[in-house]
Amino acid sequence: xxxxxxxxxxxxxxxxxxxxxxxxxxxxxxxxxxxxxxxxxxxxxxxxxxxxxxxxxxxxxxxxxxxxxxxxxxxxxxxxxxxxxxxxxxxxxxxxxxxxxxxxxxxxxxxxxxxxxxxxxxxxxxxxxxxxxxxxxxxxxxxxxxxxxxxxxxxxxxxxxxxxxxxxxxxxxxxxxxxxxxxxxxxxxxxxxxxxxxxxxxxxxxxxxxxxxxxxxxxxxxxxxxxxxxxxxxxxxxxxxxxxxxxxxxxxxxxxxxxxxxxxxxxxxxxx
Amino acid sequence: xxxxxxxxxxxxxxxxxxxxxxxxxxxxxxxxxxxxxxxxxxxxxxxxxxxxxxxxxxxxxxxxxxxxxxxxxxxxxxxxxxxxxxxxxxxxxxxxxxxxxxxxxxxxxxxxxxxxxxxxxxxxxxxxxxxxxxxxxxxxxxxxxxxxxxxxxxxxxxxxxxxxxxxxxxxxxxxxxxxxxxxxxxxxxxxxxxxxxxxxxxxxxxxxxxxxxxxxxxxxxxxxxxxxxxxxxxxxxxxxxxxxxxxxxxxxxxxxxxxxxxx
Numbered sequence: 001x002x003x004x005x006x007x008x009x010x011x012x013x014x015x016x017x018x019x020x021x022x023x024x025x026x027x028x029x030x031x032x033x034x035x036x037x038x039x040x041x042x043x044x045x046x047x048x049x050x051x052x053x054x055x056x057x058x059x060x061x062x063x064x065x066x067x068x069x070x071x072x073x074x075x076x077x078x079x080x081x082x083x084x085x086x087x088x089x090x091x092x093x094x095x096x097x098x099x100x101x102x103x104x105x106x107x108x109x110x111x112x113x114x115x116x117x118x119x120x121x122x123x124x125x126x127x128x129x130x131x132x133x134x135x136x137x138x139x140x141x142x143x144x145x146x147x148x149x150x151x152x153x154x155x156x157x158x159x160x161x162x163x164x165x166x167x168x169x170x171x172x173x174x175x176x177x178x179x180x181x182x183x184x185x186x187x188x189x190x191x192x193x194x195x196x197x198x199x200x201x202x203x204x205x206x207x208x209x210x211x212x213x214x215x216x217x218x219x220x221x222x223x224x225x226x227x228x229x230x231x232x233x234x235x236x237x238x239x240x241x242x243x244x245x246x247x248x249x250x251x252x253x254x255x256x257x258x259x260x261x262x263x264x265x266x267x268x269x270x271x272x
Numbered sequence: 273x274x275x276x277x278x279x280x281x282x283x284x285x286x287x288x289x290x291x292x293x294x295x296x297x298x299x300x301x302x303x304x305x306x307x308x309x310x311x312x313x314x315x316x317x318x319x320x321x322x323x324x325x326x327x328x329x330x331x332x333x334x335x336x337x338x339x340x341x342x343x344x345x346x347x348x349x350x351x352x353x354x355x356x357x358x359x360x361x362x363x364x365x366x367x368x369x370x371x372x373x374x375x376x377x378x379x380x381x382x383x384x385x386x387x388x389x390x391x392x393x394x395x396x397x398x399x400x401x402x403x404x405x406x407x408x409x410x411x412x413x414x415x416x417x418x419x420x421x422x423x424x425x426x427x428x429x430x431x432x433x434x435x436x437x438x439x440x441x442x443x444x445x446x447x448x449x450x451x452x453x454x455x456x457x458x459x460x461x462x463x464x465x466x467x468x469x470x471x472x473x474x475x476x477x478x479x480x481x482x483x484x485x486x487x488x489x490x491x492x493x494x495x496x497x498x499x500x501x502x503x504x505x506x507x508x509x510x511x512x513x514x515x516x517x518x519x520x521x522x523x524x525x526x527x528x529x530x531x532x533x534x535x
Binding site for chain 2: 162165167168172173174178182183186187189261263264
């Protein structure tokens with residue numbers, strides 16, 4: 001009898017963690033738990049609001065300043081989106097070029113790696129000298145940060161086509177472009193969409209860096225102004241909004257990925 | 273046709289500056305049209321290189337190849353290839369995978385859009401021949417390894433293939449699936465009579481399928497022996513255990529062992 005008693009609890013517990021609804025709410029529970037701990041920490045140690053504001057203060061500030069936050073988030077969102085779209089176009093084209101030709105790869109890749117290593121914060125002042133204070137430096141910074149992961153992933157997908165498959169196609173008389181279109185590009189799509197999730201988040205980082213260094217609009221600018229006026233809860237509210245936008249865009253990229261390349265993730269229930 | 277494939281005195285050295293490995297040395301092989309030929313040899317003897325030379329993917333360093341009376345100086349689109357790895361495209365259905373060559377090879381690529389139904393019928397016929405009816409709309413990852421390999425052979429045959437080049441196509445399969453595919457391969461060959469060059473490690477496989485067997489030496493590869501298989505068609509698996517076949521396998525083994533020791 002005792003065996004049954006011992007055996008049943010782990011069974012039940014496993015069922016609970018596998019529960020779909022539980023999985024769905026789990027991320028929210030984690031976020032709420034973080035905020036709760038944060039609140040307790042700030043209240044418990046009586047930390048001043050200009051050092052670390054509590055979540056309630058942050059939300060209050062966010063509500064109070066909802067107008068400017070909305071306007072500036074929209075600005076940041078737009079600069080990010082434009083830079084990101086440019087990064088997709090450039091990343092795809094350059095990725096195909098680099099992935100399909102070892103000549104282009106050998107020639108350009110080292111320079112690209114070098115370029116990618118340059119901290120983009122250092123570039124923003126130059127962009128401001130060239131284009132003035134405004135949206136354009138932010139768009140370009142978002143682009144500069146986000147094209148590299150896209151490019152590298154597309155190039156990898158195209159360069160790693162199985163040699164046997166290349167032989168089959170070459171024997172049929174396939175042109176380079178046919179091999180890219182029929183095999184290389186479809187094959188690179190899972191890599192491409194995976195890279196979008198990384199790229200969209202770094203694009204946000206790029207926009208906000210540029211807005212912080214020199215701009216008159218956007219969440220980055222709002223946070224800069226807020227902290228210069230010691231409105232620390234507002235600065236934190238800006239951070240939260242940025243994080244939320246990042247998660248939302250990541251989710252959109254993830255949903256597109258699941259739709260477009262379900263064949264690549266068939267292991268996890270996509271067995272249609 | 274006599275000497276459909278005529279490979280005479282072919283040598284191939286890798287690398288452009290002439291100091292790479294010598295993969296083939298004075299290799300000569302003649303295959304009649306509609307004949308099924310197997311090439312066996314010790315590991316690394318240049319069997320796969322032979323495939324690439326015959327299909328025109330690599331130009332020989334010395335010697336030459338004609339197929340169907342024409343000098344091979346470019347990739348040979350009348351040839352179809354299948355490898356140990358079935359290399360199906362995971363985003364295409366089985367039918368679409370089989371039809372891939374039609375989108376590329378010259379006379380078909382232009383007509384494919386207009387005569388789609390006709391071509392689809394051809395693909396379905398081939399799939400039926402290998403027992404894959406009902407799997408046309410399935411994706412490769414929904415098929416077993418043996419089924420993928422059957423589809424891969426269909427893909428190699430779809431574009432009115434005159435010459436089928438098989439590089440250890442059954443090498444990664446378990447014994448029972450392999451034997452099933454030998455039978456399927458024999459059915460295909462009897463139904464369509466393509467010229468086949470099968471590169472394999474499996475001597476029983478060579479005896480079961482081939483009309484003639486070439487034995488290659490260790491690298492640099494050349495033909496050191498040639499055996500005719502005098503078994504009636506259609507062959508049965510049990511024939512491979514008859515004394516005649518066993519003796520032939522032994523004989524081939526001895527040649528390969530000798531070649532390995534010489535290396």
